[in-house]
Amino acid sequence: MKTGDLLIVSCSALKNDAPGEIPALVRYDGPAYRVIRSFLREWSWPSNLRVGVFSAEYGLIGGLAPIPFYERRMTPERARELRQMVVATLKEWSTLCSSLAIVCGKDYLEPLLDGVHGTGFEHVEVAAGPIGKKLQYLSQFLRKRKDKRKRTEPDINYDRLLYFLPDWDDMLDPEYDFDNDTFSQVRRDERREVHVTVLMRPRKVCDGILVSLAQQFKGKGALKGFSRADVRTLAPQPLRARFGLSEDQFLFGDCGAFSYIQEPEPVITVEQAVSLYELHGFDLGASVDHIPAPFFPPEERERRVRLTREKARAFIEAHRRLSCRFVPVGVIQGTTPESYALQLPEYVEMGYRHVGIGGLVFRTDSEIEEIVKGICEVRKKLGKPVWIHLFGIFRPKLQSKFRELGVSSFDSASYFRKAWLRSDQNYLGVDRKWYAAIRVPVSSDPRTRKKLHGSGIPFEEVERLExxxxxxxxxxGAGKLSLEETLEAVLAYDRLVDRNEKKKKDLAQAYKETLAARPWEKCNCPVCSELGIDVVIFRGSNRNKRRGIHNTMLLFEIVRRGFD
Ligand SMILES: [Zn+2]
Structure with missing residues (x-):
């Protein structure tokens, strides 16, 4: 379906000279780009707006395409060289956009106008006249398309602990058939997959989603990178819709420092992080950091702590320079409780009112407690309200302590992932008791096949028992079979795929408890209501991750009510 209104702007000699690659809309700094950025500071990106750039260096590229600094002017000759590429790209873009508006200098026009012929644009406009006229046209073009809310400071609740769920790109088939164990479509790209949080709507599972910018460099996730002329670089991904976020939930971005922990320097530059947070409409964005993991030598750890602090300074400066709307969160890394705490005043001095504590994942409960205590004490002495986020940790024993100390927020996927990573604590009941999920592995799964290999049991028999x-x-689940008979059928199949006797005996007891308690009947969340007993069956992502999001929903409820 064609929905977009495509705007093509010519590149400008005036550029942001930041190192590395940054989105074209931030790299170019001519007057047209200032008009666009100023519009985007005031309004969220309109849903039908697509922005392309005609670059003397790269030809036609998306406004979000990352590009390095370069110097090259458009000439009539260069425009002719790029003609073929421009024509082909326009043709592709016209399959998704119904209208085209061109705001370009005269040297750019010829290949563009050539390219328009034979494409599917229903409406084409070319801004004419001197630069002032063109900018006026641009400004009106943008204002006519604003369809979303004004961008405002996120309305963060400072009175209670907030919980963020990290995004692991968990996309599921909303029409999965649990009775027949079949997907809605055989091919994955034909399914209308949605993020697991959407399946729980209208229930909320968190105060917001933590999305890692490192997705840019990986082949998956909402922020994954595309080639510069790809149609998906013409607009940011609609992240809030993807995660089903409502107005009181937040998009929090970080740099995914674990993904580059082995590199000498962070793979994301400060300008890159700042511009991505801003263009993608994040509410909060964490500064670029580098984890001083305990397995590095002491001097390397200290270097990373310093580097993280320097990046935080450059980050908030870039945030000011570009007049960004998202809330900057300064990441603090440290080696000892003192090293964390002593840096807080400097971050506050830089201008941060929100900080995130990194590198806690490696630490024990008592170390974490010392670090958090130290930071909170320094905050008290400073007498300034500083919002403190703990990255990547959820420690049940410490949660009430954190609250007491005044920790503001944390993120963790541990309840989500427990659904399939733990052997016997997979489903959290509304009674706050953990239950084992009942394993019925898919017999055609290569891992199951491997376990069966050499058992001598005909595969038809395996499938029958499955x-x-x-x-x-x-x-x-329907109340039509006794617990004993059910357990017998489950174990008969289980015996084939797993022959560890001790483990089996424990699991049999755990299964019995799950079946007897029927915990899925006591939860009225959308997932448990739809799945019934299938939510406690340990089998494939569509069941396991739905169970995970049920756990997450309950964790969020506990966070809001307060830990015991
Ligand atoms: Zn539930």
């Missing part, structure tokens, strides 16, 4: 186990569980 079907029988699932049927028994569904009948038990």
């Amino acid at each position: 079907r029988r186990a699932l049927q028994a569980l569904h009948l038990y």
Whole structure:
């Protein structure tokens, strides 16, 4: 379906000279780009707006395409050289955009106008006249398209602990058929997959989603990078819609420092991080950091602590220079409790009112407690309200302590992932008791096949027992089979795929408890209501991750009510 209004702007000699690659809309700094950025500071990116750039160096590229600094002017000759590329790209873009507006200098026009012929644009406009006229046109073009809320400071609740769920790109089939164990479409790209948080709507599972900019360099995730002329670089991904966020939930970005921990320097530059947070409409954005993990030599750890602090300074300066709207969060790394605490005044001095504490994942409960205590004491002495986020940790034993000390926020996927990573604590009941999920592995799965290999059991027999186990569980869910018969059917299949006797005995007892308690009947969340007993069956992502999001929803409830 064609929905976009495409705007093409010519590149400008005036550029931001930041190192590395930054989005074209931030790299170019001519008057047209200032008009666009000033509009985007005031309004969220309109849903039908697409922005392309005609660059003397790269030809037609998306406004979000990352580009390095360069110097090259457009000439009639260069425009002719780029003609073929421009024509082909316009043709592709016209399959998604219904209209085209061109705001370019005269040297750029010829290939563009050539390219328009034979494309599917229903409406084409070329801004004419001197530069002032063109800018006026641009400004009106943008204002006519604003369809979203004005950008405002996020309305953060400072009175209670906030919980963020890190995004692991968990996309599921909303129409998965649990009775017949089939996807809505055989091919994954034909399914209408949604993020697991959307399946829980209208229930909320968190105060916001933590998205890592490192997705830019990986082949997956909402922020994954595309080639410069790809149609997906014409507008930011609609992240809030992707995660089903409502107005009181936040998009929090960080740099995903774990993904480059082995590199000498962070792979993301400060300007890159700042411009990505801003263009993608993040509410909060963490400064660039580098983890001083305990396995590095002491001098390297100290270097990383300093580097993180220097990056934080450059980050808030770039944030000011570009007049960004997102809330800057200064990441503090440290080696000892003192090293963390002593840096806080400097961050406050830089202008930060929100800080994030990194590198805690490696530490024990008592170390974390010391670090957090130290920082909170310094904050008290400073007498300034500083919002403190703890990155990547959830320690049940410490949560009430954190609250007491005045920690503001944390992120963790541990309840989500427990659904399939733990052997016997997979489903959190509304009674706050953990239950084991009942394993019925997919027999055609290569890992299951490997376990069966050499057992001498015909595969038809394996499949028969697998079907029988699932049927028994569904009948038990419907109240039509006894617990003993159900358990027998489950274990008969289980015996084939796992032969560890001790583990099996423990699991049999754990399964019995799950079945007897029927915890899925006591939860009225959308997932448990739809799945019934399937939510406690340990089998494939569509069940396991739905169970994970149910756990997360309960964790969020506990966070809001307060830990015991
Ligand atoms: Zn539930």
